[in-house]
Amino acid sequence: MGDIGSLPLGLYHPEMIRAVLFDFGGVITTSPFDAFAAYEQANGHPEGIIRTINSTNPDTNAWSKLERSDVDHAGFAELFGAEARALGHDIDGNDVLGLLGGEVRPAMAEVVKRCAARLITACLTNNFNAADGERSGTDPADDHRAAEVRRVMAMFDEVIESRKVGVRKPEPRFYQLACEKLAIEPDEAVFLDDLGINLKPARAMGMTTIKVTSAEQAITDLEEVVGFALT
Secondary structure: OOEEEOOOOOOOOHHHOOEEEEOOEOOOEOOHHHHHHHHHHHHOOOOOHHHHHHHOOOOOOHHHHHHOOOOOHHHHHHHHHHHHHHOOOOOOHHHHHOOOOOOEOHHHHHHHHHHHOOOEEEEEEOOOOOOOOOOOOOOHHHHHHHHHHHHHHOOOOEEEEHHHHOOOOOOHHHHHHHHHHHOOOHHHEEEEEOOHHHHHHHHHHOOEEEEOOOHHHHHHHHHHHHOOOOO
8 A cells, every 4th residue: 555645544435536636757657767767877877866956956946947937948957967066966957858758657547547537637747848748759659659648638627737837846836726727625636646745735735645656556545545446
C-alpha cells in the first residue's frame, strides 16, 4: 500500500469522491528522474545533482521560472547553468530539457479512461511546452509519443498547466484554480503525484492524496479510494 493521505486506510467512502486529479510526468508517464539518473551516471556527475539544483530556491530558481513561463528555453539554460556552477558543477541546461520526454504508461492511460467514464478528471501539471513536453519531428518515436500524449490529454475534463496559469505546484493557488474550474470542493477530489512536496498543500486543503511510486501501486491505492476496478 502506498502513501495515501487525508483519511485512515479502510475509511474511504467512494461516494464522497467526485474528481480524480492526475499529475502527468512520473504518474501518467515514466519518471524523468530515471533519465536524470542515467545522464548523471553517464557524464560523471554526482547522483541526484539535477534534482538538488531543481530543489534549491524552488520558488525562484530556473526550473520554477520556466514552468511559470517567466523565461524561455534559452533563459532556462542560462540560469540553470549558473545554478549548477554555483554548486560546483558544469551541467548544460539544454541537456536537462532533453531528458523530460517520458513514455506514456499504458496502464495509467487505461486508468484515466476508466475514471473519465465515471468521474470528473483533470491533469494538474507543471510544464513549459504544449502537452507537457510533447515533441514531434523526424523521429517516429517522438511522433508516436506525441500522439499518445494527445490521446491521454483528450480524456481529461480540464488540463491545468503551470505555463498557462502562471502558478505552479506546490503553490496553493494552483489547486484552488483546479477546484474552481471543476466546480468541486477539495474534499471531493483525490490527487495523484509522484512528489510529496506537491501533495502536501493539496492534502492540507482537504484532498485525498496518493504518492505514486509505481503504476501498480498507484492503481491499487486509487481503486481503494474510488471503489471500482481500474484494470
